[in-house]
Amino acid sequence: MTNNWRIETQAVQGSYAPEPTEPRIPAICQSTTFKYTSADHVAKLFDLDLADHMYSRISNPTTEALEGKIALLEGGVAALATSSGQAAVSGAIFNICQAGQHVVAASTLYGGTYSLFANTFPKMGIEVTFVDPEADINEIGDAFRPETRCLYAETIGNPNLNVLDFDKFSTVAKQMDVPLVIDNTFATPYLCKPLELRADIVVHSTTKYFDGHATSLGGIIVDGGNFNWDNGKFPELTEADPSYHGLKYVEKFGPLAYIVKARVQFMRDLGCCPAPQNSFLINHGLTTLPLRMDRHSSNALALAEHLEQHPAVSKVNYPGLKSHLSYPLASKYLPKGCSGVMTFEILGGQEAGKKFMEACQLIALVIHVADARSGVLHPASTTHRQLTAEQQRSAGVNPGMIRLSIGIENIDDLIADVDQALAISQQ
Numbered sequence: 001m002t003n004n005w006r007i008e009t010q011a012v013q014g015s016y017a018p019e020p021t022e023p024r025i026p027a028i029c030q031s032t033t034f035k036y037t038s039a040d041h042v043a044k045l046f047d048l049d050l051a052d053h054m055y056s057r058i059s060n061p062t063t064e065a066l067e068g069k070i071a072l073l074e075g076g077v078a079a080l081a082t083s084s085g086q087a088a089v090s091g092a093i094f095n096i097c098q099a100g101q102h103v104v105a106a107s108t109l110y111g112g113t114y115s116l117f118a119n120t121f122p123k124m125g126i127e128v129t130f131v132d133p134e135a136d137i138n139e140i141g142d143a144f145r146p147e148t149r150c151l152y153a154e155t156i157g158n159p160n161l162n163v164l165d166f167d168k169f170s171t172v173a174k175q176m177d178v179p180l181v182i183d184n185t186f187a188t189p190y191l192c193k194p195l196e197l198r199a200d201i202v203v204h205s206t207t208k209y210f211d212g213h214a215t216s217l218g219g220i221i222v223d224g225g226n227f228n229w230d231n232g233k234f235p236e237l238t239e240a241d242p243s244y245h246g247l248k249y250v251e252k253f254g255p256l257a258y259i260v261k262a263r264v265q266f267m268r269d270l271g272c273c274p275a276p277q278n279s280f281l282i283n284h285g286l287t288t289l290p291l292r293m294d295r296h297s298s299n300a301l302a303l304a305e306h307l308e309q310h311p312a313v314s315k316v317n318y319p320g321l322k323s324h325l326s327y328p329l330a331s332k333y334l335p336k337g338c339s340g341v342m343t344f345e346i347l348g349g350q351e352a353g354k355k356f357m358e359a360c361q362l363i364a365l366v367i368h369v370a371d372a373r374s375g376v377l378h379p380a381s382t383t384h385r386q387l388t389a390e391q392q393r394s395a396g397v398n399p400g401m402i403r404l405s406i407g408i409e410n411i412d413d414l415i416a417d418v419d420q421a422l423a424i425s426q427q
């Protein structure tokens with residue numbers, strides 16, 4: 001039934017239908033463990049013949065409610081929540097990629113993901129080739145190798161804010177017969193649904209707009225359930241898993257094979273599960289996601305238009321602006337808005353940028369984005385600091401760039417704060 005609800009209703013009531021006298025909202029189940037009366041029941045859980053809760057590293061009722069709601073919002077078959085967005089990105093790849101294999105990724109990624117792919121994965125034997133997301137289809141295809149196991153990109157690149165050409169990326173992924181894995185953190189399923197645009201797996205940092213109030217770290221992997229894993233490239237899904245007495249995921253779980261394996265193998269072994277308290281808070285935040293995304297987007301567009309006219313600003317980067325390179329793609333894939341993150345370049349470069357950030361009063365200097373409260377940050381010296389100058393350029397980070405995460409406050413107050421800080425920055 002909930003599949004037929006519109007997204008605003010799903011965000012409020014999706015995936016939780018209490019029986020009479022049960023709590024109206026999913027309660028915090030702060031228990032690591034669950035009780036049984038028969039040894040056979042427990043044996044069936046370990047053999048994956050039953051999906052009841054067993055141990056909160058593998059699943060937990062509070063987290064299950066969150067996973068069900070996000071799977072519904074994204075239009076996937078199931079989801080696995082993790083302790084952070086980084087854990088979700090790592091898990092999505094580890095689930096189908098091992099030493100000796102390879103990933104092709106858009107170069108315009110969140111700095112933490114870029115570092116993971118450029119520095120940490122290679123130490124584990126997984127190589128990543130970065131491609132310019134503006135490159136043509138043949139050039140992206142040229143980056144593939146026989147051992148490539150997925151194509152990875154962000155719906156809206158952080159902080160370059162380029163909008164992904166889903167037609168192009170999904171076509172390459174289909175041609176190469178590998179899944180397209182999309183980080184949909186900045187767009188959220190309210191603004192864009194990658195699984196409807198032929199992506200196969202979606203990941204999120206739920207720390208961002210899903211929580212929306214800067215309370216809880218979290219991540220999630222959502223499985224679209226459509227990819228054909230039985231194409232010879234993914235024996236870990238089609239052949240016997242010795243850690244489950246020879247169980248074959250595709251044979252036993254069909255369209256749920258990928259996400260079941262992520263839960264019972266990746267999460268079992270690496271243990272990056274969310275705390276129930278955090279799952280509760282993120283689910284609570286999700287209730288207002290559609291309302292917040294409308295306001296984040298309209299506030300950001302109004303401020304971007306204001307900054308574009310401001311004499312102390314040399315460039316504004318927001319995909320909702322007609323001047324933006326991604327505007328045609330934003331109009332196609334993000335018709336409801338482009339979320340709350342934008343960047344701009346200030347006259348006077350890095351020094352003026354520093355003065356600007358320190359002069360903001362309402363807008364706080366924070367590392368975070370996607371909070372209900374507005375924030376400001378200098379990516380080159382913070383989120384993308386560990387990257388070389390060349391890597392920063394390819395991720396779209398310029399030395400003078402300032403990133404704003406526009407919250408849901410009153411737009412007139414935000415514009416007033418930015419104006420007074422810009423005036424100070426030019427003194």
Ligand SMILES: Cc1ncc(COP(=O)(O)O)c(C=O)c1O
Binds near residue numbers: 089217
């Ligand atoms: C687009 C994107 N993906 C992944 C992450 C990592 O998420 P977390 O900080 O929850 O580990 C972030 C964090 O900022 C992000 O912006």
